[in-house]
Amino acid sequence: MIKFFRxxxxxxxxxxxxxxxxxxxxxxxxxxxxxxxxxLQINTWNQxxxxxxxxxxxxxDLRQELSTNKExxxxxxxxxxxxxxxxxxxxxxxxxxxxxxxxxxxxHQKTFFSSKISPSFGVINSLISSGxxxxxxxxxxxxxxxxxxxxxxxFMYIEDNSFAGHRRFEEYFDKVxxxxxxxxxxxxxxxxxVRFEKIIxxxxxxxxxxxxxxxxxAANLNGHETIDYIDRMTNLIDRELExxx
Numbered sequence: 001m002i003k004f005f006r007x008x009x010x011x012x013x014x015x016x017x018x019x020x021x022x023x024x025x026x027x028x029x030x031x032x033x034x035x036x037x038x039x040l041q042i043n044t045w046n047q048x049x050x051x052x053x054x055x056x057x058x059x060x061d062l063r064q065e066l067s068t069n070k071e072x073x074x075x076x077x078x079x080x081x082x083x084x085x086x087x088x089x090x091x092x093x094x095x096x097x098x099x100x101x102x103x104x105x106x107x108h109q110k111t112f113f114s115s116k117i118s119p120s121f122g123v124i125n126s127l128i129s130s131g132x133x134x135x136x137x138x139x140x141x142x143x144x145x146x147x148x149x150x151x152x153x154x155f156m157y158i159e160d161n162s163f164a165g166h167r168r169f170e171e172y173f174d175k176v177x178x179x180x181x182x183x184x185x186x187x188x189x190x191x192x193x194v195r196f197e198k199i200i201x202x203x204x205x206x207x208x209x210x211x212x213x214x215x216x217x218a219a220n221l222n223g224h225e226t227i228d229y230i231d232r233m234t235n236l237i238d239r240e241l242e243x244x245x
Contacts, residue, residue: 059237155226
């Protein structure tokens with residue numbers, strides 16, 4: 001093709017047809033520019049297609065990770081609520097000074113511990129550290145993904161604080177009733193009742209129980225807020241995936 005244009009150009013020059021050659025040269029330049037623009041457009045189109053393919057995989061992986069985290073948080077909330085329900089009833093009795101020895105022994109044979117959860121955020125961390133988060137075309141989703149680590153940081157702080165509070169209560173209580181479950185078999189009822197009457201009026205005991213309740217409420221409130229945040233992301237992901245199908 002280049003050889004063909006060169007032959008035409010040489011013929012025009014030898015025939016001294018300068019004006020026509022000038023028009024031809026301009027036309028040739030225009031054709032070259034158009035060819036470059038078409039090549040660039042094709043390259044851009046191909047790159048966009050590759051990016052959209054990568055984005056789809058990112059969104060699928062991200063949704064899976066978020067679904068896993070949502071289930072972990074949901075189960076943590078459920079465990080806490082199951083633990084807090086009897087504790088809440090016990091604390092109401094405590095406020096009324098109506099705690100009996102049987103209710104005391106029943107509540108303290110249960111554990112107040114709700115094990116910490118470990119959220120998975122490997123996908124999001126990878127997206128942010130690699131810069132691939134910029135492949136997400138939906139700006140609202142991109143901002144939510146970018147802020148997710150801050151949301152997780154708050155979640156983990158409250159989780160750690162709650163767990164530490166529970167641990168401090170258990171350590172305190174074990175000093176008064178060490179291995180309580182075994183003591184009911186090894187100690188006399190009279191001895192246990194004396195210790196019960198001593199601790200039930202202790203202000204530190206009451207304050208620590210109140211703190212436990214506050215930890216439960218704060219952790220569950222934050223857990224629900226975390227689930228709402230996850231739902232916002234997954235809803236946007238579902239919309240984007242639907243557009244790609």
